[in-house]
Every structure is written in C-alpha cells, then in structure tokens.
Amino acid sequence: MVKGLMFVLLVLVAASSSFGKPENNSSAKKENKFPQTLSRGWGDELNWTQTYEEALFRAKSSNKPLMVIHHLEDCPHSQAMKQIFANNKEIQKMAGEDFILLNLVFETSDKHLAPDGQYVPRFIFVDPSLTVRADITGRYGNRLYAYEPADLDLLLSNMKKAKKLLKTEF
C-alpha cells in the first residue's frame, strides 16, 4: 500500500544566511496577504514560472535565458533589491521580453543553482541550453551572485550578457 520512503531531503531548509547583516523583523510581517502571487512583488505584470522544472522547460522551448532570483521575505537586502528590480523600467522591460523568470524563497535540490553556497539575494542565469551561467557574477568575491541596490547597472549589464546565448540554435 504505502509507496515507500521518498528521497532524502538534503537541502530543504530555506537559506537562513542572508547577504550582509539581516534585521530580524519576521514578527512584524506575519500577516499573510491573499491570494499569494507568483511575482511576490518582483514585477506583478511579468510572467513568473512556478517551479524550476517549469522554468527549465520554458527556457529550453522558448530559447530564452532563465533568471532565477533566490530571496527571502524577511531579508532587508532581498527587499531592497526587489524594490529596485520592480521599479526599474529597463529591467522590467528586458525581464518581460527576453527572460524566463523564477523567484524562489525555498532552495531547490539542484546544487548547480548554488555555485558558491545558498544565500539571498542571489541572481543566477541559466542558458536555454540548460547550462548555469556561473560566469555571470556580481562584484562581491565571497558572494558571487549577490547584488546590492547600488549594483543595478551591473545587473542590467549581466542581463544583457545572459541574452547572448552560449549556443545559437538553427
């Protein structure tokens, strides 16, 4: 009857180490807003995928790069990046036109999405050939995929870099 134990969950705990010095304001944010959205405030007009499986499928089938944003609601650095990201017209336009989008508050079990560890906020690009673009990094040596609001231009330039696909098909 019972189907047996499922795979062991290795990397289930949400990344608790955030970039810099997080303030603990979780108690002030306990009220849930319904219905919850897939955008989580990163751009309500954009088309967000739900899961990594869906995102990879859509990246491959549309031949567009995937941008994965790991963040946490209780991390002020994530929140600051979200504000910048959601309110910047150039980012929103490029994200909407040229990228498959996924934002996650839980880590996946795929270690390729955490080339130098699990922390937030973390921006990882994946080529439509399904190769993680570990070469596209921010400016912090100890957290290669972290960005601060002041790094907006670098994020924009990295998005442009991700648009140059590794393998041009056809």
Next chain:
Amino acid sequence: MVKGLMFVLLVLVAASSSFGKPENNSSAKKENKFPQTLSRGWGDELNWTQTYEEALFRAKSSNKPLMVIHHLEDCPHSQAMKQIFANNKEIQKMAGEDFILLNLVFETSDKHLAPDGQYVPRFIFVDPSLTVRADITGRYGNRLYAYEPADLDLLLSNMKKAKKLLKTEF
C-alpha cells in the same frame, strides 16, 4: 567559467493526457491574468506552497499531511474539479486547517508523485513522514488518483484518511 551541463530533464513535458476526453479550448484562454496567483483558483484564501521542496519541508515541520493537486488550465475535468473544490466549504476548511497544499501544472521529477502515470486531475497525499500515500485512491482502476466532481464525498473521506498520520510523533 561555465558550470557544466545540468541534470537531464526526463519528465519535463506537462502531462498532456487528461482524464477522460479533453476539449481543446486553449486558444480561447490565451489571455494571461496578472498577477498570477499560487492558488490558481483552487482556493484564494488558502495558503498554497510554491514548490514540492517547500511543501515537503512544511509538511514535515508542521506534522501535517500534504495534498498535491496536478491539474491543467486547459483540461475541462481539472476545471470542473477546481470549481467543486474551491466552492465546497467543508473541503476548503479542512484544506486550510489540516493540510499543506500544493497545486502543480508541471510535473516534478519525483516519480513517487506519479504512481500510475502522469495525468490530470490527480490528487496525491503525502504523509508528514514524507511517505506518498499511494494507498489513498479514488474510484477509477485505470487512474487511481483521479476524481470527478461526482466523487466529492470520496475525496472528502480520503482527506480524512490522510489526516490519520502513518507515524504519530511524540
């Protein structure tokens, strides 16, 4: 630089076989509604998890069973079950109080979630001990985890069955 090829995507294609005889009305539903919600109409007041990883973590940590609903927007049988599910007070109350909830339009790579194949709609329960309750089935021998609107009472009774945990902790 480039981090190497990611894992091969075996089960990425969304289940195209739906329960019974699907009507193809995808073209009529092309307009996207923004912002997209995690509930997708299965209960806007309920707390839906985003990914299977998150759902498993929350089931384990809260010691509540997980209900996974596989469905498709273009499947009339999924839509009919959604209407029943979203409008039945007893189901909504029990779902909200006693279950961790996840609805998926993309299959995961975990074959335990498809004990007899990938089809929609499909209701699978997972015990907080992370065991898929393959013993909790509907009434169709060829699609053990499918339910029609007429099977509402059976679904309710199966939800009650899932609430009796396999291993009582403490």
